Amino acid sequence: MRFLTWLKPTWSQLHLWNYFGSIKQMIDLAKANPDSEFFLFLANMHGFTQIHNQEEMKNNSMMAIKLYLACGADTKQFVIYNPADIPGHAQLNWILTCITHMWFMERMHSYKDALNKWKAKEIWVWVFCYPILMAADILLYDADLVPVWKDQKQHVEYARDIAQKFNNTFGETFVLPEAKINPELWLIIWTDGRSKMSKSYNNYIGLLDDEATILKKIKQIPTGSQTVEESKNPDECNVYNLCKLFLTETEDKELRAKYLAWWLSYKYAKEYLFEKMMDFLRPIQEKYNKISDQEVKDLLAKNAKYVNEISEKKIKDIYDKVGFNL
Ligand code: TRP
Numbered sequence: 346m347r348f349l350t351w352l353k354p355t356w357s358q359l360h361l362w363n364y365f366g367s368i369k370q371m372i373d374l375a376k377a378n379p380d381s382e383f384f385l386f387l388a389n390m391h392g393f394t395q396i397h398n399q400e401e402m403k404n405n406s407m408m409a410i411k412l413y414l415a416c417g418a419d420t421k422q423f424v425i426y427n428p429a430d431i432p433g434h435a436q437l438n439w440i441l442t443c444i445t446h447m448w449f450m451e452r453m454h455s456y457k458d459a460l461n462k463w464k465a466k467e468i469w470v471w472v473f474c475y476p477i478l479m480a481a482d483i484l485l486y487d488a489d490l491v492p493v494w495k496d497q498k499q500h501v502e503y504a505r506d507i508a509q510k511f512n513n514t515f516g517e518t519f520v521l522p523e524a525k526i527n528p529e530l531w532l533i534i535w536t537d538g539r540s541k542m543s544k545s546y547n548n549y550i551g552l553l554d555d556e557a558t559i560l561k562k563i564k565q566i567p568t569g570s571q572t573v574e575e576s577k578n579p580d581e582c583n584v585y586n587l588c589k590l591f592l593t594e595t596e597d598k599e600l601r602a603k604y605l606a607w608w609l610s611y612k613y614a615k616e617y618l619f620e621k622m623m624d625f626l627r628p629i630q631e632k633y634n635k636i637s638d639q640e641v642k643d644l645l646a647k648n649a650k651y652v653n654e655i656s657e658k659k660i661k662d663i664y665d666k667v668g669f670n671l
Contacts, residue, residue: 426648436660494526577605
């Protein structure tokens with residue numbers, strides 16, 4: 346079985362939400378499916394919709410790959426590659442564009458959202474074509490399962506429908522991919538008490554933040570106004586909700602008991618959170634700092650060879666079927 350997942354280089358730093366909402370989920374999924382391959386591609390062609398700056402694109406890409414590795418992605422199971430090394434993505438993109446109708450794309454949620462915000466002529470062309478490129482990313486490798494969040498489900502269904510259309514016209518060519526919906530993590534309360542961690546709210550904790558920055562952000566977390574003597578409901582406390590991400594079951598029970606008893610101060614809870622968070626982040630940061638740019642480049646070069654073999658074979662089959670190869 347082949348899973349397909351991605352890294353989008355649109356962030357200068359990945360944060361805790363990226364870890365718990367995405368990286369960890371993928372690593373756990375890989376562990377639960379030891380016989381499956383995980384194709385993990387750098388979605389730079391997609392990131393280019395937002396990032397028009399060479400340095401930023403390169404730095405974000407390097408950082409994202411290194412962080413995935415530092416978080417424990419096993420390179421034997423995760424095939425990390427850069428579509429810049431694989432011409433098949435762009436080649437297939439065009440083929441699929443030519444078999445797709447406007448009416449079909451006009452049903453897209455993200456396009457409709459854009460139409461609600463802007464006049465049609467103000468919308469970037471990529472908004473409209475984006476799911477076709479995504480379909481190419483998926484179909485090129487006959488991926489069986491694509492783990493996504495709900496917001497991307499329709500895009501994977503587009504890939505499936507477009508694949509079906511090609512198969513109907515030119516004969517069985519593509520595996521029909523299925524979306525596997527990731528559990529959402531909206532329940533986590535971030536450092537400002539909002540339900541979502543975001544760079545624009547500046548309420549996130551970066552996986553590479555240093556101790557001083559993290560301490561400052563933890564100090565800013567709003568808490569209740571109960572005194573030390575009063576019992577507190579852990580589930581209503583932002584500090585607890587963040588803390589439990591890092592606790593074992595026993596530690597969690599102990600902390601809950603302290604909240605419910607009469608003597609826990611919010612200051613103590615924050616110190617405990619800091620300690621637990623750093624215990625989690627330190628090894629990731631140490632590992633991250635040891636990975637050189639060259640190591641990443643070597644890994645991408647090695648995987649490009651493997652992935653290109655699959656891609657070239659697929660493109661040859663497609664080009665044969667449509668009559669490009671004489
Ligand atoms: N659309 C995804 C995002 O914005 C990135 C992506 C590009 C993708 N191609 C894909 C996801 C193929 C799944 C499959 O985050």
